[in-house]
Amino acid sequence: MDVVFKALADRSRRRLLDRxxxxxxxxxxxxxxxxxxxxxAVSKHLSLLERANLVATFWRGREKLHYLNxxxxxxxxxxxxxQYERGRLRLLGDFKRNLEGASDG
Amino acid sequence: MAESxxxxxxxxxxxxxxxxxxxxxxxxxxxxxxxxHQECQWKKGAAWKxxxxxxxxxxxxxxxxxxxxxxxxxxxxxxxTGLRAxxxxxxxxxxxxxxxxxxxxxxxxMDKPNSMFIGAVSxxxxxxxxxxxxxxxxxxxxxxxxxxxKNL
Numbered sequence: 449m450d451v452v453f454k455a456l457a458d459r460s461r462r463r464l465l466d467r468x469x470x471x472x473x474x475x476x477x478x479x480x481x482x483x484x485x486x487x488x489a490v491s492k493h494l495s496l497l498e499r500a501n502l503v504a505t506f507w508r509g510r511e512k513l514h515y516l517n518x519x520x521x522x523x524x525x526x527x528x529x530x531q532y533e534r535g536r537l538r539l540l541g542d543f544k545r546n547l548e549g550a551s552d553g
Numbered sequence: 554m555a556e557s558x559x560x561x562x563x564x565x566x567x568x569x570x571x572x573x574x575x576x577x578x579x580x581x582x583x584x585x586x587x588x589x590h591q592e593c594q595w596k597k598g599a600a601w602k603x604x605x606x607x608x609x610x611x612x613x614x615x616x617x618x619x620x621x622x623x624x625x626x627x628x629x630x631x632x633x634t635g636l637r638a639x640x641x642x643x644x645x646x647x648x649x650x651x652x653x654x655x656x657x658x659x660x661x662x663m664d665k666p667n668s669m670f671i672g673a674v675s676x677x678x679x680x681x682x683x684x685x686x687x688x689x690x691x692x693x694x695x696x697x698x699x700x701x702x703k704n705l
Contacts, residue, residue, distance in 0.1 A: 473558055504560040506660060515560040522679040523686070526695050 452520045455500035460485070461493050465502060468516035475511055557668035559675045561659045563682045567689040569648045572655050573622035575689055576646065585684035585694040588701040595619060601627050606701050609633055614641060623648050629661075636670040639663065657682070 455461055460483070467482055468474065474482075480490045494514060497503040504517040565572060575581040579590030589611060592602040597619055603612040614628035625646040631637050642663040649656045659678060663671050684698035 501562055501564065504562040504658070506558065506560050513558075515558070517560065517562050518675075518679040519561055519563045519682050522683045526683050526687070530696070 449520075449524070451500045452502065452524065455497050455502055458493070460489070461497055464490070464493055464497065465516055468503065468514060472515045473506070473513045475513060479514065556662055556664050557666060557671040558660065558662035559671055559678070561661075561678050561682055563657050563686055564651070564654045565657060565686045565689050566653060567655050569622040569650055569655055571689060572648055572657060575685060576625070581688070583699075585688045585698050586681050587698055595621075601629075605633065617643070631670050631673075636673060639665070639668055639670045642668070642670060642674075 463483065464479065467479060476487065476491060476494065479494070480487050483490055494503060498505065501520050502517055504515045506513045506515065567575075575585075577591065577593075577595060582590050583606075588606045589603050592604055593599055593616065595616065597616055599616045601614045601616055602610050605611050610632045612629055613632050614630055616625070617628055618624060618626035627644045628641045629644045630641045631639070640663075642661060644662075645658075645660045647656075647658040647660075649658070659682070661671060661674055661678065680695075680698060684695040688694040
């Protein structure tokens with residue numbers, strides 16, 4: 449799990465995951481354009497995310513498509529949050545978002 | 554994008570044979586896949602059904618490819634909601650031994666853009682797979698995944 453937290457402890461990588469959440473199945477080129485970052489930088493972030501299993505890939509012909517893999521984050525939620533508290537925490541989360549507006553933490 | 558696709562990967566401390574059994578055996582699936590089980594002869598061309606505990610059919614399809622304990626491809630259509638109208642999707646399970654772990658990759662896809670069915674399964678799979686991992690590694694599945702949800 450260390451590798452998941454390390455992968456998430458970076459603003460650019462969280463933005464990459466947000467991009468994939470909005471539109472899963474993008475190529476490196478598409479992600480570079482939308483992130484406004486160099487190919488090398490995005491590629492380095494993606495490989496770290498892939499090692500942490502937060503990004504899964506699929507080859508369509510010669511194109512490598514990147515998908516958000518929500519399984520490790522779900523494992524974390526299951527381990528520390530549990531089933532019963534979730535409803536209440538979601539309400540608190542919504543409340544906090546309404547007060548603060550949507551922004552990256 | 555001409556198709557809709559989600560890809561899920563999980564690493565489980567188990568063997569390919571045990572994982573294969575956990576994916577196909579009703580006694581296992583009921584514990585981590587919200588009480589459901591599959592009805593299938595598990596051979597190429599066989600009909601496949603995912604059964605809700607009350608006897609309704611959740612999803613149905615056919616075995617397109619099968620190679621235990623490595624690869625399974627199913628055609629997969631929703632049956633119990635309006636998403637049935639979207640027709641058949643395709644679900645591929647790939648099992649790969651990696652040292653002491655097994656890598657399970659599930660690719661669920663449909664040959665049309667913005668499929669609502671693929672959107673719907675994308676909420677279910679992470680929960681089911683986290684519970685499957687927990688069951689195989691600790692002997693216990695996760696709390697919220699043992700029963701079919703009420704009112705569904």
